[in-house]
Amino acid sequence: MLIHPDRLFSAEPEARAIARCLYASVRDLPIISPHGHTDPRWYADDEAFPDPATLFVVPDHYIFRMLYSQGVRLEDLGIPERGNSQPERNARAIWRRFAEHYHLFRGTPTRLWLDHTFATLFGFTERLSARTADDYFDRISAALKTPEFRPRALFDRFRIEAIATTESPLDPLRHHETLRQSGWHGRVVTAYRPDPVVDPDFEGFRDNLARFGEITGCDTTTWSGYLEAHRRRRAFFRDYGATSTDHGHPTARTADLPRDDAEALFRKVSTRQVAPEEAELFRAQMLTEMAAMSIEDGMVMQIHPGSSRNHNLAIFSKFGRDMGADIPSRTDYVRALKPLLDRFGNERNLTIILFTLDETSYSRELAPLAGHYPALKLGPAWWFFDSPEGMRRFRELTTETAGFYNTVGFNDDTRAYLSIPARHDMARRVDCTYLANLVTTHRLDEDEAHEVAHDLAYRLAKEAYKL
Amino acid sequence: MLIHPDRLFSAEPEARAIARCLYASVRDLPIISPHGHTDPRWYADDEAFPDPATLFVVPDHYIFRMLYSQGVRLEDLGIPERGNSQPERNARAIWRRFAEHYHLFRGTPTRLWLDHTFATLFGFTERLSARTADDYFDRISAALKTPEFRPRALFDRFRIEAIATTESPLDPLRHHETLRQSGWHGRVVTAYRPDPVVDPDFEGFRDNLARFGEITGCDTTTWSGYLEAHRRRRAFFRDYGATSTDHGHPTARTADLPRDDAEALFRKVSTRQVAPEEAELFRAQMLTEMAAMSIEDGMVMQIHPGSSRNHNLAIFSKFGRDMGADIPSRTDYVRALKPLLDRFGNERNLTIILFTLDETSYSRELAPLAGHYPALKLGPAWWFFDSPEGMRRFRELTTETAGFYNTVGFNDDTRAYLSIPARHDMARRVDCTYLANLVTTHRLDEDEAHEVAHDLAYRLAKEAYKL
């Protein structure tokens, strides 16, 4: 048996019994996936996924970073080099390589997600290994050819009530348009991720600004035109269901410059390469501008700071972005957010959802901030911490100060479509285990735990993201 | 039943049995409350508390910050605006508002303290909620009118052996004087908290210095006169039982300047607005000066650093200090304390008790420092971390390096008088649970655990604070 019905619950019988009971009441709730990176083309075109390697290994940085750390070359996993969007791939060879190294994932969430997927979607009962690699490959390949494994069929099978993809302002939202016209019932919305036109260090930033002007019909060579372009493009995104924006800055720094200074800074960053400090200040200012627009248009704002992107120079040069070489770094929130909070922190009709890759900030900064400011909420444990221990620490370190109701439930943040049920299942189990622990230590009554379990699994995400 | 006899103990039967046994032996020990913020007027005048809202909600920043974070306005909770010390209050309306939002406190220590208080003092058996709000209000109101609920009666009922309040050097200690003359048996001592005359950034600092001179008869326009004023005022406080000083600086920075430099710095800060770095340096120097005086007069020194006070600009402008908007920030101890430790760290007749709001310093800095320097001890988990998980982390992160005997037991640090028994009870339960875990994993013998439980609940605080 690949997955056990009691997985992730405490082994202590009393706590396990309560966790089982809590989990039973939330297991089958619909999935709200308010933040993620699945490809809207999947839902629009509803084509079959090509093969197990291309589906599971090639796009999953959790998988290939681990294999790479142990000496497997990215080329041998089918990762395309820059400029080669359709590399030759021997899917079976890649799959075997992955299967031979499956022991590397012992103790990791990736292992749990994969086993859950292999068991529940494909019916496997034996572990993936060098010995079972071909059987896995053949059976998954066969399944992927059937209508039941098309994206829309899976969407229903996964019981997804709403899912958000993430697009740049420069994206024409073509797939979302296809989707809309298709009349399909599934709710797939976009989200506004303006980093390419907000971050002066983004590749091609100044070209992006020009393109941004063309798309929106605004004069993005001026500060007011540039802001207007954002306003229009946010409205365009809202037409395609967007209820949120997302900001992936290196730090959480915000600024609230006088208008003239902001304008002068924009002139600089929009016309030439600037010093790191100026790029940082511009990003900082833009978080405050985005918050101002959110108050106008009601879009929820997500801040995902603290990743040192593309840390590995050689890998970045050869393979480009998102190659498993993004490394967290220390992130300050207390000073960084102050300019934004001084201006908008007390707004009750603004929701800013904070994420972190620096777990030290949970109890020291994030819970105290979210436990005070009406505008702030805490996003779930993110990325490397989207894991059983990571989620447990998140609850243990935030609940006592911020409670449950300044958090927003779970989001899967994934591009690995087939892992979505596994990820939500993990979050529901870990939260139920946490709640069961509160109940067995008499810190929470069981009827309350049931209510909270439901809130964490479903209601809070739906409400916070207005879905 | 609002509170369970086994609350906070591990659910594992063996560990629970040992925790019960340890707890039984310390449950009824007298309370030593060596550091807190109750109002000495209560003990001096022994008047009835006015009503449930004014007693529980209005003064408790743990409560109103949580309500505020979820959109309740401070005005609607009876929080007085600046300059309005006696606002109109509809106590019942405030109480109902609080009761309606009681679910926000699920999983927080506030909930546990309140339930403990409601159950043990007022006999409630059903949870506070919108439905039970009026019943709570009426029964508490009635009780508060009885002699059993006067401050002195509660003092005895709480089995308080000694409690310290905290006063500024500018405080005339009038209530303490009243108390002394009353002949009442309760031991209520003051503590010397000189921030208003030590921190150049404190509101009215230079006026405070002048007042400090008047009160002490010293020339506080000179460095030597200023230091002499501290010496005299510390002696005055000792007359009212003070055994400790307390220092609430933004950082733990210390300095040991040559006398001339210190004198010049004092001249600056005492005569004009100075740069942040100079204010910081003056506070730093004063910690070392206070340590020097502690060696002379035997007063125990507490350092409570690391809070970014009044983070919310709008709230501070409208309502003033201590409005639930103090946010912790990263705090360094290793470099910060070095000047003070170079001078006095090896003194065996000096006790400096260190606190932190940055839990990362427990294992990395504080335990290694306290496990080496004779002058240093660790205060208990503080403020946001005065909680079951916070206390557990404190023990898990400090004991292996500093042991139990470089810590000083528990202090409640509260202005919420009625919560004092609940807070000490929580600390005793969490410590017993921690000890029981050491016993069941055979890291400590049961006879030793009993001795340590007693030390943590009673003896260490009494000895460290010389009470």
Add this chain to the structure above:
Amino acid sequence: MLIHPDRLFSAEPEARAIARCLYASVRDLPIISPHGHTDPRWYADDEAFPDPATLFVVPDHYIFRMLYSQGVRLEDLGIPERGNSQPERNARAIWRRFAEHYHLFRGTPTRLWLDHTFATLFGFTERLSARTADDYFDRISAALKTPEFRPRALFDRFRIEAIATTESPLDPLRHHETLRQSGWHGRVVTAYRPDPVVDPDFEGFRDNLARFGEITGCDTTTWSGYLEAHRRRRAFFRDYGATSTDHGHPTARTADLPRDDAEALFRKVSTRQVAPEEAELFRAQMLTEMAAMSIEDGMVMQIHPGSSRNHNLAIFSKFGRDMGADIPSRTDYVRALKPLLDRFGNERNLTIILFTLDETSYSRELAPLAGHYPALKLGPAWWFFDSPEGMRRFRELTTETAGFYNTVGFNDDTRAYLSIPARHDMARRVDCTYLANLVTTHRLDEDEAHEVAHDLAYRLAKEAYKL
């Protein structure tokens, strides 16, 4: 009974049963001790240890720092003052003093190591205390006089397969030479710790450089001669079995300067006192140079950063280095290691083992780095964190991101020879407890847990260190 067969296992029966079973399969595996500070003279001369105080108390900074923190003077523990290498010692008086304070070690790993040693080597069944002090002293003294307690006999009894000592490049490796010529079967290898000739802040650095030149026959007044001296000396160390180098820098900073800049910097640091920033830069550059040599000669590189050495000025002045006054401080890895990683991070034939005294870096920096870069591995929980809770945190905070196979098993890092079995036993028990928890929560299959337990106890250290 001093030690319980189930010590450190979870009290929950199911988890305990699995932990017992896992532990039973690794308990008797040979000890690989790839990094430590035992004295090679012991193995070379095989003389009896003098007395219990000199063996257990005087050299163990874990012990005397705790006693010192509680007011015991170092002089009264037989710690020699600077320049007095053979102080008068009343061994029995020191032992009694230690025994009287044995309760200070409650809850610390030192207590567990000592009890394990007392029980398994000397047969004690009653706790050390003032009452049993003399009995302990007499029985240990008697045992130390027997052949069974000579270093080589203990080596066999401890089932040590290989142990590394640590020497400076200036060390003539005389004891290692004696050992080689003795024909004794025990595998004792050296390790190359070049801090005295790499760190410009090291006492006598410039004299050390001159001596380094004499020993190696290289012109260490030039950059190329200096590098060549390292190459030769590393080869010399490899002749005595060395497979690793070790670097104890204040930070993890690395640099990759152009050759001319490096040369100019060397000229500075080798001829005069330099500014702290220049000393730091030179150490940073040398880490990269050492990595380059490791690629040439195959030596594994260990980086042990982040200790503020000799924090206590008075103690350092009177007693010198390593007096229990080294305090960890915050350590950054992400930026610090980038220059080195940009150059060598993708090398699959290089192994850099990272350690930390800043546990916040486990999940935020170290696990993400080691889970990506082929050249990086994580060393075990170090120093203050070589403890049950420290090891548990290490696994909980690194496994989900880096897995088990980017870690390198356990090393004892000790100069306390008799504690080596206790330390490895503790690591094996804690790892088995961690694995048992994964099994009972159905995150790992039991057959896999057995394989991992064996890897962590034996195979990974042997392979990572090439022993």
